[in-house]
Amino acid sequence: MGIAGVGEFGLIDRVTARLSYGTSVLLGPGDDAAVVAAPDARVVASTDVLVEGRHFRRDWCGAQDVGHRAAAANLADIAAMGATPTALLVALCVPADLPTEWAEGLADGLGAEAALVGASVVGGDMSASATLTVAVTALGDLGGRPPVTRSGARPGDLVALAGRTGYAAAGLTVLSRGFRTPRLLVEAYRRPEVPYAAGPAAARAGATAMIDVSDGLLADVGHVARASGVAVDLRRDAFEVPRQMRDAGQALGVDPYHWILGGGDDHALVATFPAGTALPDGWRPVGRVTDGTGVTVDGAAPDGPTGWDHFRA
Amino acid sequence: MGIAGVGEFGLIDRVTARLSYGTSVLLGPGDDAAVVAAPDARVVASTDVLVEGRHFRRDWCGAQDVGHRAAAANLADIAAMGATPTALLVALCVPADLPTEWAEGLADGLGAEAALVGASVVGGDMSASATLTVAVTALGDLGGRPPVTRSGARPGDLVALAGRTGYAAAGLTVLSRGFRTPRLLVEAYRRPEVPYAAGPAAARAGATAMIDVSDGLLADVGHVARASGVAVDLRRDAFEVPRQMRDAGQALGVDPYHWILGGGDDHALVATFPAGTALPDGWRPVGRVTDGTGVTVDGAAPDGPTGWDHFRA
Numbered sequence: 001m002g003i004a005g006v007g008e009f010g011l012i013d014r015v016t017a018r019l020s021y022g023t024s025v026l027l028g029p030g031d032d033a034a035v036v037a038a039p040d041a042r043v044v045a046s047t048d049v050l051v052e053g054r055h056f057r058r059d060w061c062g063a064q065d066v067g068h069r070a071a072a073a074n075l076a077d078i079a080a081m082g083a084t085p086t087a088l089l090v091a092l093c094v095p096a097d098l099p100t101e102w103a104e105g106l107a108d109g110l111g112a113e114a115a116l117v118g119a120s121v122v123g124g125d126m127s128a129s130a131t132l133t134v135a136v137t138a139l140g141d142l143g144g145r146p147p148v149t150r151s152g153a154r155p156g157d158l159v160a161l162a163g164r165t166g167y168a169a170a171g172l173t174v175l176s177r178g179f180r181t182p183r184l185l186v187e188a189y190r191r192p193e194v195p196y197a198a199g200p201a202a203a204r205a206g207a208t209a210m211i212d213v214s215d216g217l218l219a220d221v222g223h224v225a226r227a228s229g230v231a232v233d234l235r236r237d238a239f240e241v242p243r244q245m246r247d248a249g250q251a252l253g254v255d256p257y258h259w260i261l262g263g264g265d266d267h268a269l270v271a272t273f274p275a276g277t278a279l280p281d282g283w284r285p286v287g288r289v290t291d292g293t294g295v296t297v298d299g300a301a302p303d304g305p306t307g308w309d310h311f312r313a
Numbered sequence: 314m315g316i317a318g319v320g321e322f323g324l325i326d327r328v329t330a331r332l333s334y335g336t337s338v339l340l341g342p343g344d345d346a347a348v349v350a351a352p353d354a355r356v357v358a359s360t361d362v363l364v365e366g367r368h369f370r371r372d373w374c375g376a377q378d379v380g381h382r383a384a385a386a387n388l389a390d391i392a393a394m395g396a397t398p399t400a401l402l403v404a405l406c407v408p409a410d411l412p413t414e415w416a417e418g419l420a421d422g423l424g425a426e427a428a429l430v431g432a433s434v435v436g437g438d439m440s441a442s443a444t445l446t447v448a449v450t451a452l453g454d455l456g457g458r459p460p461v462t463r464s465g466a467r468p469g470d471l472v473a474l475a476g477r478t479g480y481a482a483a484g485l486t487v488l489s490r491g492f493r494t495p496r497l498l499v500e501a502y503r504r505p506e507v508p509y510a511a512g513p514a515a516a517r518a519g520a521t522a523m524i525d526v527s528d529g530l531l532a533d534v535g536h537v538a539r540a541s542g543v544a545v546d547l548r549r550d551a552f553e554v555p556r557q558m559r560d561a562g563q564a565l566g567v568d569p570y571h572w573i574l575g576g577g578d579d580h581a582l583v584a585t586f587p588a589g590t591a592l593p594d595g596w597r598p599v600g601r602v603t604d605g606t607g608v609t610v611d612g613a614a615p616d617g618p619t620g621w622d623h624f625r626a
Contacts, residue, residue, distance in 0.1 A: 026355060030540070031462050032393040032525055033359035033453070038351035042339060045435065046346035047450060049404035051442045080345040091362035091404065091448035122358065125448070129364045135404035135438070135448035137360060140346070149344050212345055227343075 003103065004096035008126055014100060015107040021120045024086035024141070034122035036087045036139055044140040044147065046077035052132035060175045063102040065190040067109020069265075070134045072192045073214060075117060076267035078140035079196045080212040082148040082203025085119040087139040093129035106134065117196045145203050153209040153228035153272040159287035160279055161238075162198035162269045164188065165217050166256065169263020170245050177252055182244035194267040201280035202271045210271040216262040218302055221270055221287075222295045228272075231292030233299060234261075238286040261302060316416065317409035321439055327413060328420040334433045337399035337454070347435035349400045349452055357453040357460065359390035365445035373488045376415040378503040380422020382578075383447045385505045386527060388430060389580035391453035392509045393525040395461040395516025398432040400452040406442035419447065430509045458516050466522040466541035466585040472600035473592055474551075475511035475582045477501065478530050479569065482576020483558050490565055495557035507580040514593035515584045523584040529575040531615055534583055534600075535608045541585075544605030546612060547574075551599040574615060 003011055016029045027035035036043075050056055050070050061069065071088060078085040090110060094103060103126075110121050119138070153159075171189030180186060194212075202210055209228055211220045217234075225232045241249075241256045249256040272289055273279065295302065316324055329342045340348035349356075363369055363383050374382065384401060391398040403423060407416060416439075423434050432451070466472075484502030493499060507525075515523055522541055524533045530547075538545045554562075554569045562569040585602055586592065608615065 027460055027462065031460070031464075032390040032523075033357045033396070033451075033460075035394070035455070035460050036356050036358060038354055038356045041351055041354050043349050043351045043356040043452065044346045045349060045400065045402055045450070045452060047402040047404050047436055047438045047448075049406060049438045049440050049448065051406055051440045054440060054442065077345040081348070083346070087358065089358055089360040089450050091360050091450075093362060093364055093444070093446055093448075123360055125360050125362045127362050127364045127367060129367065129444050129446065131406070131442050131444035131446070133406055133442065133444070133446055133448075135360075135362065135406075135446075137358070137402050137404075137450040138346075139356065139358060139452075142348070147340055147344070147346075147348050149340065151344075210345075 002097045003094055003100055006100055011100060011103055012126055015103055018104060018107045019111050019121050022118045025120050025122050029123050036122055039141055040144045042142055044078055044081050044083040044142060045137060046074055047135065047137045048073040048077065049133065049135040061190050063105025064109035066134065067106040068113045068191040070136045071110045071113035072194050072267055074136045074138035075113065075119065075196060076194045076212040078138045079199030080210050080269055082145055082199055082207065082210060083140035083142045084200055085117045085138050085140045087119055087122040088114050089137045090121060090124035091135040092124065092126045093131065093133040095130060095132060096128050098132065143200065148203050148207050148210040150209055150211050150224045150227035153224055153230050153289045155230055155289055155291045156275050157208055157272040157289040158275055158285050159232055159234065159270065159272050159289060160283040161286045162282045163195040164193065164266045165213055165268045166245060166260030166263050168192055168265035169259040170248055173252060173254060174248055182248055184244045185248060189265065192265060192267045195269060195282050198269050198282045202283065205273065205280045206277055207271040207273055210269060213266060213268040213270060214264045216264045218261050218295050225293065225295055231290045231294055232287055233290060233296045234287035236298050261297065315410045316407055316413055319413055324413060324416055325439055328416055331417060331420050332424050332434050335431045338433050338435050342436050349435055352454055353457045355455055357391050357394050357396040357455060358450060359387055360448065360450045361386040361390065362446065362448040374503050376418025377422035379447065380419040381426045381504040383449045384423045384426035385507050385580050387449045387451035388426065388432065388509060389507045389525040391451045392512030393523050393582055395458055395512055395523060396453035396455045397513055398430045398451050398453045400432055400435040401427050402450045403434060403437035404448040405437065405439045406444065406446040408443060408445060409441050411445065456513065461516050461520050461523040463522055463524050463537045463540035466537055466543050466602045468543055468602055468604045469588050470521055470585040470602040471588055471598050472545055472547065472583065472585055472602060473596040474599045475595045476508040477506065477579045478526055478581045479558060479573035479576050481505055481578035482572040483561055486565060486567060487561055495561055497557045498561060502578065505578060505580050508582060508595050511582050511595045515596065518586065518593045519590055520584040520586055523582060526579060526581040526583060527577045529577045531574050531608050538606065538608055544603045544607055545600055546603060546609045547600035549611050574610065
């Protein structure tokens with residue numbers, strides 16, 4: 001049945017019936033607002049929006065995949081502050097002929113991704129719209145620690161990475177050329193594997209700055225460098241090219257480092273730590289912070305794309 | 314200049330430059346997430362989305378008006394829990410040819426409406442989209458009180474209203490028939506006057522249930538009746554018809570009570586209080602809670618519209 005047949009309230013009932021709630025949820029959906037625990041008297045909050053045709057295509061991603069991706073983009077922002085996500089709120093705009101199963105699948109994906117970190121979908125809104133749009137707000141808890149911002153990197157710090165980069169971008173290229181394999185890459189695009197726990201772990205280990213990789217590694221490290229007033233040099237040999245990515249790059253005529261250094265959507269975390277820090281599990285060194293400005297790779301200005309801009313892409 | 318000309322980051326810079334921050338903002342825009350004070354270790358959170366052509370028209374509302382309306386819809390939800398709003402996050406989806414001035418005006422309206430209650434725009438996201446869409450999430454603080462939900466009304470309670478109903482709906486009818494006056498009604502549609510402080514005041518006075526009027530008075534009182542397992546009878550003579558609304562009704566062939574009982578968008582607050590409660594400033598009695606189900610007016614089933622559904626309207 002299309003969404004026009006069940007109506008807004010009918011759809012909200014169908015979607016909320018599929019959700020479950022973690023211990024942070026003091027009052028869930030169904031009232032004017034939700035109430036969420038904020039144990040240390042602060043709440044971390046971030047919003048990301050996905051627009052069909054721009055951030056996803058229904059023929060490339062199932063409804064659950066889009067739910068996972070939309071949740072991951074937001075939950076990763078919370079983790080990148082060193083916080084633990086607690087709740088999601090979702091504004092969903094849907095064409096009237098969208099099957100209700102699609103909205104239900106989206107809710108399943110959002111809920112399942114949130115559950116990975118003990119968070120829950122606690123509220124939202126729905127409207128008809130010509131453009132399928134999913135705007136998600138994530139809330140999180142800092143556990144008594146200061147937030148890890150983009151601006152604390154200092155010359156001499158080491159730069160470290162948790163998670164994968166380039167996989168989702170390679171998967172997107174594969175899909176955009178009409179292929180469905182290698183599965184490793186396509187699945188990485190459909191459902192990013194985000195190292196959520198690495199965010200709070202980095203904060204506990206004394207990370208001086210942190211960001212999640214959503215615009216591409218060079219672009220996002222560039223945000224940290226600019227906000228901190230420093231330069232960053234990355235080591236190209238810190239990034240292994242997995243076999244499937246190398247093969248896909250050869251088949252499609254793409255340098256895999258284009259994906260690894262320029263691609264977003266994996267939501268890896270990049271952080272800076274004082275030199276000599278014993279990196280927590282899941283973190284590996286990929287470069288150094290120095291005096292100056294900008295981002296280099298092995299001491300040279302990178303060529304090729306350094307991220308993307310939604311209005312210019 | 315159109316938004317495609319300045320790009321996503323350029324537009325974000327232009328918009329955030331116009332914002333100011335209240336004391337609840339511990340970390341504002343520009344990082345992966347914002348940090349907002351949540352003094353009593355809980356946060357109230359609600360999301361509402363406005364879609365062009367469905368919730369607003371650019372020829373009927375200026376950019377600042379849309380900002381005021383989008384903020385008001387969310388801030389009213391926080392007030393209806395008995396809480397004080399602290400922060401807004403905004404997901405903005407814009408056609409590439411939208412003038413940057415429109416987005417800047419929207420930010421001004423959002424910020425100005427939030428400032429009425431001491432809240433601030435602390436973060437958000439932007440994307441290009443074929444459909445102009447504004448999704449807002451509001452956060453708030455309960456000040457140590459329990460949230461006032463929809464489900465606490467008890468037979469014998471009195472029903473009270475803070476704020477106006479029907480003004481915005483009448484203004485919308487006026488605009489949709491091609492008129493620009495009466496100004497009182499048109500301005501009520503463009504910029505609702507929400508009795509924000511009445512929400513926490515009702516909570517302090519012992520309100521048993523509360524909701525903001527966004528679907529229409531009968532529909533929203535119906536939500537309270539259903540959630541509480543009670544019936545509500547409203548007194549028609551509790552609602553004064555202002556002269557401009559009576560004149561507009563006569564000119565346009567509309568019974569003003571159609572607007573007053575059925576129209577949303579003014580974001581009045583309706584609450585139930587134990588009989589004998591001395592109502593706080595701004596609240597006036599409009600009916601009674603009884604045993605049973607459903608909503609009546611002067612003891613009879615209301616005729617005409619009882620709210621609207623975004624997929625069916």
